[in-house]
Amino acid sequence: MKRKHIILAVLFVLSAGVLAFAGKDPADPLVEASPRAGTGTGTSAERPGAGSVVSIAALRRRAELVGPAGGEHHALFGSMSIVPPLPSAAPADARIPPLPPAPPVPNMPFTYLGKEEAEGQWEVYLARGDDTLIVHEHMVIDGAYRVDAITPPTMKLVYPFAIAMH
Numbered sequence: 001m002k003r004k005h006i007i008l009a010v011l012f013v014l015s016a017g018v019l020a021f022a023g024k025d026p027a028d029p030l031v032e033a034s035p036r037a038g039t040g041t042g043t044s045a046e047r048p049g050a051g052s053v054v055s056i057a058a059l060r061r062r063a064e065l066v067g068p069a070g071g072e073h074h075a076l077f078g079s080m081s082i083v084p085p086l087p088s089a090a091p092a093d094a095r096i097p098p099l100p101p102a103p104p105v106p107n108m109p110f111t112y113l114g115k116e117e118a119e120g121q122w123e124v125y126l127a128r129g130d131d132t133l134i135v136h137e138h139m140v141i142d143g144a145y146r147v148d149a150i151t152p153p154t155m156k157l158v159y160p161f162a163i164a165m166h
C-alpha cells in the first residue's frame with residue numbers, strides 16, 4: 001500500500017471512533033418549534049410547552065391574492081427587438097422561376113459481394129456483370145463513381161464524379 005492509502009485508512013478509523021464513542025450526551029436539549037412573532041397575544045397559554053394549539057391561517061384562492069388570471073396580460077420582462085421587420089410579401093405578379101428538375105439517378109450497376117479488412121484498410125468486393133472489382137476508399141471506378149468512405153456496414157459512392165470535380 002502507498003503512504004497515502006495508509007494515512008487515509010488511519011483517518012477513517014479515527015473518524016469512525018469519534019462517531020461511535022463521542023457526542024452521545026442525553027442531556028442535549030430538544031428544540032421545539034415556536035409560533036410566529038405577532039400572531040398571538042403574548043399570553044403564557046400560547047407559549048410553546050404550555051399545551052397550546054397553534055392555528056393555521058385559512059387557505060385562500062389565488063385570484064383573491066393576486067387578481068383574476070384571465071384579466072390583463074403583463075409580461076414579466078419587457079422585450080424590445082432590434083431586428084428590422086421582415087419585408088412584406090412579394091407581389092403576386094412577380095413569379096419565381098421553378099427549379100430545374102433533378103437529374104435522374106441511374107440504377108446501381110454494381111452488386112455487393114462482400115468486404116474485408118486488409119492491412120488496416122477496408123476493401124469492398126463488387127460485381128458488375130462477369131467482372132469482380134475490389135474497391136478502396138477514395139478510389140474512382142470507371143471515371144464516374146468515386147468511393148468517398150467505407151465505414152462498415154455502409155459505403156458511400158458519389159455519382160457523377162466528373163461533375164462533382166468542377
